Amino acid sequence: MTGSYALVSSPTLSRDIFGFTQVVVAATAFGKVFGIDSGNSEILWSRVLGLGWAAEIGGRIHPVQLYVTRKVTDGGDPEVVLVTQIRADNTLVDTVFFHVNAVNGEDVRQASKKSDVFKGLDIIQGPRLEGFLLQTEPKAVVLLDEFLQVYLYHNKSATQAAFAKFSLSDSPQSKLSDKLVAYTTWSLNLPPSESIQQLLPAASRRPIASIGRVVGNRTTLYKYLNPRLFPLLAVCPTTNICGLYLVDSTKDTVVYYVQINGHGGCNIKTALTGNWDIEWSLLSYMREKSWMRKRLGALGHAFSEKSLHFTAYEQALMFPHAINALAPTSTKFGMSSKDLNVAIENHRIQSFQRAMLKPRRPKRKVTAEEAEEFLIEYDPVLPDDPHRVFSRNYEVSFWDSS
Numbered sequence: 475m476t477g478s479y480a481l482v483s484s485p486t487l488s489r490d491i492f493g494f495t496q497v498v499v500a501a502t503a504f505g506k507v508f509g510i511d512s513g514n515s516e517i518l519w520s521r522v523l524g525l526g527w528a529a530e531i532g533g534r535i536h537p538v539q540l541y542v543t544r545k546v547t548d549g550g551d552p553e554v555v556l557v558t559q560i561r562a563d564n565t566l567v568d569t570v571f572f573h574v575n576a577v578n579g580e581d582v583r584q585a586s587k588k589s590d591v592f593k594g595l596d597i598i599q600g601p602r603l604e605g606f607l608l609q610t611e612p613k614a615v616v617l618l619d620e621f622l623q624v625y626l627y628h629n630k631s632a633t634q635a636a637f638a639k640f641s642l643s644d645s646p647q648s649k650l651s652d653k654l655v656a657y658t659t660w661s662l663n664l665p666p667s668e669s670i671q672q673l674l675p676a677a678s679r680r681p682i683a684s685i686g687r688v689v690g691n692r693t694t695l696y697k698y699l700n701p702r703l704f705p706l707l708a709v710c711p712t713t714n715i716c717g718l719y720l721v722d723s724t725k726d727t728v729v730y731y732v733q734i735n736g737h738g739g740c741n742i743k744t745a746l747t748g749n750w751d752i753e754w755s756l757l758s759y760m761r762e763k764s765w766m767r768k769r770l771g772a773l774g775h776a777f778s779e780k781s782l783h784f785t786a787y788e789q790a791l792m793f794p795h796a797i798n799a800l801a802p803t804s805t806k807f808g809m810s811s812k813d814l815n816v817a818i819e820n821h822r823i824q825s826f827q828r829a830m831l832k833p834r835r836p837k838r839k840v841t842a843e844e845a846e847e848f849l850i851e852y853d854p855v856l857p858d859d860p861h862r863v864f865s866r867n868y869e870v871s872f873w874d875s876s
Contacts, residue, residue, distance in 0.1 A: 499554050499576050501537035507556060507572065507592070509579055519579030523572060523593040525560055533562035535570075541607045541615050543573075543829075552576040555615050555627065558594065559601060569598035569617065571627055571728045597625050624654040660726040667710045668717055671740055674705040676723065690843025698784040703729060709740040714741035725857040730786060747802045787833040795819055815864075823864040830856060 497515040501523075502508070507517040523535050539557040546552055556572040572594045573582040586593040598619045608614040608626075614633040617625045637654075664670070686694040701726045702811050708717040720730040736741065796819040805815050813825045836844055837854040 476803065497552070497576050499556075499574065501540060501556055503534075503536060505535045507574060507579075509576060516842050518577075519588075521574070521579050521588070521592040523556075524586070524593050525562075526567075526570065526596065528560050528562040528568070528569070530597075531563050533560055535560050538602070539605050541613075541865070542576075543607070543613045543615070551578070552583055556755065557602065557605060557615065557617070567601045567617075568596055569600070570594035571597050571603040571615070595627070597627060607635070608637060610639075612636070612689070618656055622656040624656060662706075662721060662726045662728070664708055664717075667707040667712060670706065671709045671712070671716075672677060672707040674707070674744065675705045676701060676746075687847075688847045690841070700729070702803075703746065704747050705744050707740065707742055707744070709736070716742055718742065720746070723729075732788075742801050743797055745800050745802055789833045789835065789852065790854065792830070792854055794858055808853065821865070824859075825862045825864065826856060827862075 498510040498512050500508050505523045508520045525533050536559045541555045543555050545552040554574050554576050559566045601620045605617040608616050615627045686696045688694050700832050702722050703720050706719040708852045711837045716735040719733050797816045799817040815825050836853045
């Protein structure tokens with residue numbers, strides 16, 4: 475969440491020209507929401523979230539989701555919508571929205587002053603089942619309750635018209651109520667021994683560059699671009715096997731599946747961007763994949779059999795340190811950058827060059843054709859290059875003063 479660009483007459487809260495200084499909006503389980511300056515870690519503002527009717531009998535507030543509904547590029551101050559669940563002491567649960575100005579912490583709905591307790595909007599009289607951000611103009615938050623009824627915020631005519639475009643059919647059942655109702659369009663059955671550990675978001679909603687890569691033999695490889703892909707992590711407790719699925723969210727098609735030995739737990743980190751997926755397991759084992767296809771267009775049709783005509787390249791790599799998080803970088807226009815940034819267990823942030831992670835690296839001496847693609851010979855061990863470390867704070871485990 476970034477502020478406006480800095481000018482000569484700008485106040486203290488302003489963004490540098492590269493956008494490194496940002497406002498981090500964080501909500502806690504203690505019922506407060508904060509705006510933090512990422513440049514100096516100072517708290518810019520804080521608000522106490524109100525319990526509403528539950529304040530009379532007591533209860534707790536649990537933040538569950540945070541959505542960015544307006545950015546600087548949209549004009550005006552950036553805004554976020556915080557989705558919370560208020561659980562009263564009498565076991566009743568309500569889902570409440572808080573619409574926050576990310577720069578100054580003001581209530582966008584103007585239902586409460588900044589000096590008062592933040593008053594929320596009761597959106598669902600009960601728990602929320604799932605939610606997502608409607609990626610249209612205007613942006614809107616969509617929630618489903620336990621009966622699969624749809625709730626929109628803002629519930630305006632423009633939002634309703636934008637949401638209507640996502641409807642798959644005019645079901646007569648949906649017209650018997652003033653609420654839209656969601657229905658199951660497909661389901662995915664996992665093996666009986668596996669259980670879902672985590673559902674991860676889709677690859678990217680930003681534009682992805684679809685540029686063909688000419689290989690050494692003068693053929694062209696095109697990215698397999700499917701914005702509907704999402705990773706699913708599964709675990710088998712009896713065999714200690716971890717499963718990674720890449721599923722097409724339009725239908726129940728498993729585009730890719732791989733099994734990984736857990737070795738004491740399925741602590742898998744994965745990142746999916748464009749046609750490039752990286753996963754890392756407990757023993758610093760990294761598997762990198764990319765999907766290529768020939769002359770099928772940029773996206774293809776979701777229900778066309780040609781959408782599965784692709785070739786997957788994969789290689790396994792090892793790194794001497796455990797990785798807590800990883801994320802590939804990309805530019806504004808979808809051109810995948812050359813680096814993969816990782817957070818290591820020894821409190822360092824390190825970068826790996828994209829050339830080291832190409833899954834088509836030959837496992838022999840590089841030929842002349844492969845040299846034209848700047849491919850390097852495959853090495854199963856990633857080099858721990860200190861020059862690629864961003865952070866410079868190192869822990870000292872032992873000191874001998876003798």
